Amino acid sequence: MAYGDKNGHFEHLKLPMTWAVMGVVALVCVVAALLFLGDRREEVEASAYANRAGFDTVAGFPDKVLAYPVHKIGDGTNWFDDYFFAVRENRKLKMKVAELTQYRDLYIEEKDINSRYEKLLNLRTEPPVEMVTARSVAVSRGPFANNRLIDAGSNKKIAFGNPVITDQGLVGRIVGVSPDVSRVLMVTDVTSHVPVMILRSDARAMMSGDGGGYPKLDFVRGKDSVKAGDQILSSGDGGVFPRGLPVGEAVKGVDNVWRVRLYSNRSAIDFVKVLLFKDFSQLPNADTILRAPPVSDVLPPPALPAVQPATSSAVSSAAKPSVTVVTSPSVAPAVTKPRPNPAAAGSAESSSAVSGPVTPKPVTAASSSAVAPVTPELKPYVPPATPVTEPSGQN
């Protein structure tokens, strides 16, 4: 019997639509849940973001198109501002130049002193870091993800993990790279953790984002290590960020938690600089380290202790035990250094303090070696058998 519009084979086969739709919903939910459980965004690794590079490349294009008029209008507005307020701006800048000139002279002087100290101490200074300038084209700023897309990528040697700064301070780090677009994980993102230091007290802390504009300071140790207004810098611990990047200043939140007022929030984030900083923690390859030969195979065997032959000078030096003692640092201290009784150490120190400086006495082993034949027999060191006295009730 044929009736209705369609005369197909499954015309009378009717599924309860609501339940069929729920089946589709369940299917999509299961797929999403599996993807969510398999995602490793919290680890902030290059592989976790690798599958997003293609999307960022595509998404970067409309964002660039949309950002273009915004940037042009912004530049035009700035031009108008500069033109109409040039006199006031000039007056301010002159005052600023006069003030900064003093700082410049001081900086040159301090830099010269610092370079002398570095040479004296034979310090290995860090090489200058190359930078790439880029412009922000898109931003996601919700509580669950704080990211930015910038219009520069691997074509400009940007790599995963490079720190991103503005003229004000630290912004974040690169977590996704495509040829022309990169994704920046902001320091305010909930997955962001930046090791920082407080400039005044040199205390260390971890700055953790929570999706807001004021990241938290975690693991703050020490009394008065943080005060309101303290300057926060990147500490360089862990090697992801270089040391000394300005981050912000400490403020206490309404929840009585130390937070950071970010310098990068002082103005709109438009132009950014990507530091092509090589994360030193990424340089050694874990597999290479595990396959490395043991130290005993690489280094030459340890040298035998040098023993001075019995000469007239050695005999004469036997009267000077201070010289004899230093001939073999590996053996001599074990032989010459008496093992003080720990229980009596305190009293010995106090007695020596009372009786004045103790002159080193020549020990029998050293003096015997001085009169020994030319090729002395080396014997393994056996610690002297000292009676073990376990004081009962000693803490």
Next chain:
Amino acid sequence: MKMPGMLGLKKRGFGGTVINRGVRAGMASRIITPWDWILAPALMSVALTIVLATAFQPFGFYLPEPVSPLILAFAWPLIRPSYIAPFIVGALGFFLDFFWGAPLGFWTIGLVLVYGVLALARTYLIGQEWMVLFGLFLLTELIFFGICVLLAFIDTGAVVRLWGVVEQAFATTLMFPFVLILLEKYLHSDVRFQ
């Protein structure tokens, strides 16, 4: 006196039929396709998300960041059950995951759950006053963003800033009139689904 065949050009159908007294002719003009009520709004939602993500801070303020696909996940099950809509809701969720840099499946789970629950309760919800719908929308938002906070906690081990969640929920609430527009336009527009 007008005779059949003397009708003006405006009243001629596309098929060239002069007079079509069949019932389906009246219905045909009111048939809406998935493009009308699913694909086109979805594309508009994607476009809105991209536009609002522009790096632009007028007067120092950030642009709002509403979860515009939530409007569709709320309105579509009320309009009618559909096999395509859950897939599109899932696709919109994946788009947000990629575009906003969230973990994969983060937005998808919340959006599809909202769609599923409302599809189940559809018969109780359609035909209500807009005030009731608005209250229901607020409740849906509460559950949706609660799921998001929970998922973020599972993913990162940290609780996100709740005031930021409230801000995003508020921006999404401002888009509620689009729910009413969608319902007004498509709920009774196709008599096949009455």
